[in-house]
Amino acid sequence: MTEPARVVHVVKGLEANSGVAVFVSELAREQAAAGTDVTVLCDYRPELAPPPPVRLAVGRPLSSAAARRGDRVHIHALWSLFCLRALLFCRLRGIRYVVSPHGSLMPRVFSRGRIKKALVWRLLLRPLVRRAALVHCTSEAEADACRALGIDGPFVVAPLGVRLPERIDPPEAKGKGYVALFLGRLGEEKGLFTLMDAWERVRPAGWRLRLAGPDWDGFAAKLRRRVAAFADSVEFVGEAGPEAKDRLYREADLFVLPSPMENFSAVVLEALAYATPVICTTGTPWQAVEERRCGWRVEPDSAAALAAALAAATSISDAERAEMGARGRELAAERFSWQGVERRIYAAMQVALAGAGMV
Numbered sequence: 538m539t540e541p542a543r544v545v546h547v548v549k550g551l552e553a554n555s556g557v558a559v560f561v562s563e564l565a566r567e568q569a570a571a572g573t574d575v576t577v578l579c580d581y582r583p584e585l586a587p588p589p590p591v592r593l594a595v596g597r598p599l600s601s602a603a604a605r606r607g608d609r610v611h612i613h614a615l616w617s618l619f620c621l622r623a624l625l626f627c628r629l630r631g632i633r634y635v636v637s638p639h640g641s642l643m644p645r646v647f648s649r650g651r652i653k654k655a656l657v658w659r660l661l662l663r664p665l666v667r668r669a670a671l672v673h674c675t676s677e678a679e680a681d682a683c684r685a686l687g688i689d690g691p692f693v694v695a696p697l698g699v700r701l702p703e704r705i706d707p708p709e710a711k712g713k714g715y716v717a718l719f720l721g722r723l724g725e726e727k728g729l730f731t732l733m734d735a736w737e738r739v740r741p742a743g744w745r746l747r748l749a750g751p752d753w754d755g756f757a758a759k760l761r762r763r764v765a766a767f768a769d770s771v772e773f774v775g776e777a778g779p780e781a782k783d784r785l786y787r788e789a790d791l792f793v794l795p796s797p798m799e800n801f802s803a804v805v806l807e808a809l810a811y812a813t814p815v816i817c818t819t820g821t822p823w824q825a826v827e828e829r830r831c832g833w834r835v836e837p838d839s840a841a842a843l844a845a846a847l848a849a850a851t852s853i854s855d856a857e858r859a860e861m862g863a864r865g866r867e868l869a870a871e872r873f874s875w876q877g878v879e880r881r882i883y884a885a886m887q888v889a890l891a892g893a894g895m896v
Contacts, residue, residue, distance in 0.1 A: 559803070561587070579595055610633070624636075633670040640799070642683055642686055643682050644682060693886075695878050695882050716744070723752050726796070731797075735847055794816070798837070809826075819836055832850075
C-alpha cells in the first residue's frame, strides 16, 4: 500500500485576522479531506489553528519536521527569516517547493526599507523564488508583479476562497441608520485619506462610515484629526476578531475599499459573501464587481470618483442594494469555493512536480 502524499506548509504565523492564515488553514483542511498527509509549520503559537487531521508544528525549523525529498513543501509569504530558512533548506536538500507570495512581492512592499529589501531580494530571495517548482499568485496582477521582478514561474493563479455564512440578515434587521464599512489595516497605503475626502464631500444623510481594523504605525491618529470636522458621521471600532467581523459585515449596508493597489483583497470577497454591495478601485483585481453588477469600481486616489460612487450607492433603494448584494453572494459561491481553489493549486502542483520527476 502506497503512502499518502505529504504536504508541509511553512508560514511564519497564523494570526486570526490574517488573510494568509485563513488561506493556509483552509487549503490544509481541503488537502487533508482529499486524503493528503498535511503538516502546518509555523514559528509561534497560532491564533488560528488548522483543524484536525492537519498536524501543527510550532517553533520547529523545517529540518526537524522530517521533510523528505518526495514531500511537497509550500512556503507562504517571504519577508521572514523563518520562511527564508525553509527556502534555503529545501534548496540545499533538493526538496522541490511551491511559493505563495501573498502580496509580499507587490510594488508597495518595496517602498518601505527600499535599500535593505533590495539587497535581501537580489542576494537571497530572488534566486530561491526563481528555483520554485511553482509560484502561486492570487491574481494576474500579482503574477505580473512577480514577472517584473524577474520571476519566470511556472505560475498558477488561484484566488483566496470563502465559506459563505449560512444566514443573511434582511435589511430591516440591521437596525437604525445605514453603515458604510471599511475593514482592514488602518495604514497609509489603504487610500483612507482619499476615502475621508470623498466622505466629507458626500456626507449622506442617515449614513455612518465605520472604520474597523488595527492601527498601523500610528496612522489612526492622523485619520482622527482629518475627520474632526465631521467626526459625528465616522466611527472607529478598532481591531475585530472573528465574531466581531461577522457582526460588522452583517450590520454593513455597503463595503468600501479605497486601496490604490491590492494583490487580491479578501475583504471584498468576504463582503460579497455577506451579500453586501462593494465599492473598490481599479487597482484591485475585482473586475467581476462591475461585470456582475454587485458594486462600483473607481479610479485609485480620486476623491471625486469615489465620492460619485458613494453618492450613487447611498441614494439607491434598499431593494436595489439587496439585489446587488444577492448578485455578489452568487458570485462568491460560484467562483470562490475553497475546494475549487485547492483543486486548481493541486493540479498545477502535480504538473510542476511531474516535470521534476516527483509525482
